[in-house]
Amino acid sequence: MQLSREALLRAYRQMKLIREFEERLHVDIQTGEIAGFTHLYCGQEAVAVGVCEHLSTDDKIVSTHRGHGHCLAKGCDVDGMMAEIWGSRDGLCKGKGGSMHIADVDKGMLGANGIVGAGAPIAVGAGIAAKIDGKGHVAITFSGDGACNQGTTFEAMNMAVVTKAACIFVFENNHYSEHTGFEYAVGTQKDIASRAEAFGMKIWRGDGTDFFSVFETMREVLDYVRVPGNGPAAVEFDTERFFGHFEGDPQRYRGPGELDRIRETRDCIKKFRASVTSAGLLTDADIDAVDADVMDAIENAVAKAKAAPRPKPEDVLEDVYISY
Amino acid sequence: MARMMYREAVLSTIAEEMERDENVVVLGEDVVGGNGTAGGPEAIGGIWSTSTGLYGKFGADRVIDTPISESAIMGAAAGLALTGKRPVAELMFADFIGVSLDQIWNQLAKFRYMFGGKTKCPAVIRMAWGAGYNAAAQHSQAVHHILTGMPGLKVVMPSTPADVKGLLRTAIRDDDPVIFLEHKALYGVKGEVPDDKDFMIPFGHARLTRAGNDVTIVSTGLLLGFCEAVADKLAAEGIGCDVIDPRTTSPLDEEAILDSVEVTGRLVVVDETNPRCSLAGDICALVAEKAFASLKAPPLSVTPPHTPVPFARELETAYLPSIPKIEAAVRKVLSYR
Numbered sequence: 058m059q060l061s062r063e064a065l066l067r068a069y070r071q072m073k074l075i076r077e078f079e080e081r082l083h084v085d086i087q088t089g090e091i092a093g094f095t096h097l098y099c100g101q102e103a104v105a106v107g108v109c110e111h112l113s114t115d116d117k118i119v120s121t122h123r124g125h126g127h128c129l130a131k132g133c134d135v136d137g138m139m140a141e142i143w144g145s146r147d148g149l150c151k152g153k154g155g156s157m158h159i160a161d162v163d164k165g166m167l168g169a170n171g172i173v174g175a176g177a178p179i180a181v182g183a184g185i186a187a188k189i190d191g192k193g194h195v196a197i198t199f200s201g202d203g204a205c206n207q208g209t210t211f212e213a214m215n216m217a218v219v220t221k222a223a224c225i226f227v228f229e230n231n232h233y234s235e236h237t238g239f240e241y242a243v244g245t246q247k248d249i250a251s252r253a254e255a256f257g258m259k260i261w262r263g264d265g266t267d268f269f270s271v272f273e274t275m276r277e278v279l280d281y282v283r284v285p286g287n288g289p290a291a292v293e294f295d296t297e298r299f300f301g302h303f304e305g306d307p308q309r310y311r312g313p314g315e316l317d318r319i320r321e322t323r324d325c326i327k328k329f330r331a332s333v334t335s336a337g338l339l340t341d342a343d344i345d346a347v348d349a350d351v352m353d354a355i356e357n358a359v360a361k362a363k364a365a366p367r368p369k370p371e372d373v374l375e376d377v378y379i380s381y
Numbered sequence: 382m383a384r385m386m387y388r389e390a391v392l393s394t395i396a397e398e399m400e401r402d403e404n405v406v407v408l409g410e411d412v413v414g415g416n417g418t419a420g421g422p423e424a425i426g427g428i429w430s431t432s433t434g435l436y437g438k439f440g441a442d443r444v445i446d447t448p449i450s451e452s453a454i455m456g457a458a459a460g461l462a463l464t465g466k467r468p469v470a471e472l473m474f475a476d477f478i479g480v481s482l483d484q485i486w487n488q489l490a491k492f493r494y495m496f497g498g499k500t501k502c503p504a505v506i507r508m509a510w511g512a513g514y515n516a517a518a519q520h521s522q523a524v525h526h527i528l529t530g531m532p533g534l535k536v537v538m539p540s541t542p543a544d545v546k547g548l549l550r551t552a553i554r555d556d557d558p559v560i561f562l563e564h565k566a567l568y569g570v571k572g573e574v575p576d577d578k579d580f581m582i583p584f585g586h587a588r589l590t591r592a593g594n595d596v597t598i599v600s601t602g603l604l605l606g607f608c609e610a611v612a613d614k615l616a617a618e619g620i621g622c623d624v625i626d627p628r629t630t631s632p633l634d635e636e637a638i639l640d641s642v643e644v645t646g647r648l649v650v651v652d653e654t655n656p657r658c659s660l661a662g663d664i665c666a667l668v669a670e671k672a673f674a675s676l677k678a679p680p681l682s683v684t685p686p687h688t689p690v691p692f693a694r695e696l697e698t699a700y701l702p703s704i705p706k707i708e709a710a711v712r713k714v715l716s717y718r
């Protein structure tokens with residue numbers, strides 16, 4: 058199905074926003090001003106955006122330790138996210154959560170998560186709630202090729218099937234869990250979706266480096282799961298992570314030239330641009346204008362995060378119901 | 382004596398014990414690091430550098446890289462231990478006991494007693510714990526109070542490279558499940574370590590790191606160093622502190638603490654777990670029950686508040702006990718009556 062000019066521009070802007078958000082963090086983290094562990098989503102933008110462009114705020118997502126892309130794609134405020142990662146009082150979680158725990162429940166974003174595999178069961182709960190409410194809303198859990206080995210993920214898949222939860226398991230296979238290759242760690246080699254199928258789910262597969270592949274695949278998945286009574290589904294997207302597992306990872310597990318090659322041939326943003334301009338759907342000028350707009354938004358978010366008030370020591374005891 | 386880092390003491394002790402006893406096996410996530418990648422096995426090695434080179438030396442049967450499956454890792458350690466092996470399992474972050482607690486608590490810990498004393502369960506579960514890295518609520522926690530409260534587990538908390546060496550060797554040779562807690566902030570700390578390949582420190586023996594007659598301070602991990610700094614500062618003013626590092630919280634060297642309090646009459650316990658049902662509360666209760674007559678002031682504890690660990694630098698700093706907070710507590714027990 059042909060997307061409108063507005064829809065194309067929006068999807069591109071979302072992907073570019075994630076890309077530049079992460080590229081900027083990659084630079085700023087090296088100054089030492091940003092604390093904590095940060096896992097960048099660069100390279101996987103087409104998955105988050107291709108999924109979330111189908112969703113309303115009533116649809117829920119549950120994310121991972123690599124959550125910035127999912128959060129932005131689901132509509133979390135860029136300034137609030139940047140401020141959170143900078144640990145400021147204006148952050149989406151007031152500086153209490155940081156990169157791994159960004160959440161905005163009002164936007165249907167039920168949290169990034171520092172515990173690998175913790176998100177899937179939460180999405181089952183949200184998917185059961187969606188089923189009970191009967192309005193065709195869904196809950197989506199993003200999991201990596203590493204997270205798919207957790208018992209929590211297996212339990213969640215089976216429970217989603219038996220409860221007919223309106224739940225979608227999106228597996229982002231970026232081929233690595235930390236420093237270990239998925240062909241070593243996933244016994245069903247080269248395949249996560251077949252596991253989901255074995256649990257009794259209808260499955261799909263798509264190219265996670267191609268927005269249109271993700272978007273069209275997700276249209277089918279969502280058409281299926283939104284039908285009351287159909288229950289859950291799973292989809293695996295093959296994708297790439299452009300940075301290390303965390304910022305500071307020396308990445309010695311990569312092959313020679315691997316990073317250059319995936320940046321050259323597997324970049325969802327380059328592919329999108331090439332495909333829409335060659336089809337005459339958007340012009341280079343259209344895209345350059347979005348790029349400029351995104352760069353301004355990021356610049357602005359960083360400036361605000363730096364200028365934002367720092368948390369005060371007494372804030373530690375805010376949002377508790379009892380203190381000792 | 383050799384000078385080495387805390388993390389090097391972990392690695393070299395495991396290597397020496399693997400050399401000595403072929404039943405010792407290592408398992409955990411990324412302990413080989415690079416399996417299934419272009420870089421190949423040991424391209425990186427474990428994230429704490431506490432297993433570097435083991436795979437090359439001892440091979441895939443004895444250095445087992447696992448998927449991200451903490452429940453199965455802990456359970457496999459239990460099964461290995463029941464069948465004649467001596468597993469040294471790594472839980473990357475202590476916080477992940479949440480994922481794997483059944484296998485630790487209902488399985489490993491209970492076998493010996495529940496099976497009528499008919500089995501050994503020689504498993505070591507190593508885990509990195511503690512705050513100080515702005516790693517936020519799920520990667521910064523202190524969990525020793527939870528594990529210390531579980532019958533059947535021995536809980537070890539080394540604070541120096543020498544203690545790592547002596548206690549880890551004891552743990553690996555011990556026939557019961559041992560939780561071995563490595564504080565993240567100490568991995569880079571250097572110290573002298575005995576060369577003797579049989580150097581062992583028995584469990585249940587505290588270490589007196591500063592001696593004095595006026596106040597007893599009990600602490601472990603990162604905060605032990607803070608307490609020593611306070612003791613050194615007060616020593617210059619003529620105030621003497623006994624600083625006691627329990628080294629193992631189960632078994633706990635009650636005698637060392639009680640003997641000290643009998644002399645000083647004053648106790649401050651400084652600990653990284655939250656205040657309720659904590660190690661600090663436990664030791665204060667011990668002293669109140671068994672050394673009440675010696676006390677000149679109510680025992681005091683210095684702990685984080687009853688909250689998760691917050692992310693932002695300012696918040697985490699405010700959360701953790703600090704040198705000024707510890708000093709204030711010591712002065713408070715000194716000025717009581």
Ligand SMILES: Cc1ncc(C[n+]2csc(CCOP(=O)(O)OP(=O)(O)O)c2C)c(N)n1
Pocket residue numbers: 121122123171172173174200201202203204205231233234235302410449451473477480
């Ligand atoms: C329960 C748990 N175990 C281990 C970790 C450490 N850890 C963080 S991310 C990660 C790898 C996750 O791999 P994958 O699911 O493929 O996600 P990716 O990092 O590729 O996005 C590991 C082992 C964790 N955070 N939580």
Ligand SMILES: [Mg+2]
Pocket residue numbers: 201202203229230231232233234235
């Ligand atoms: Mg992965």
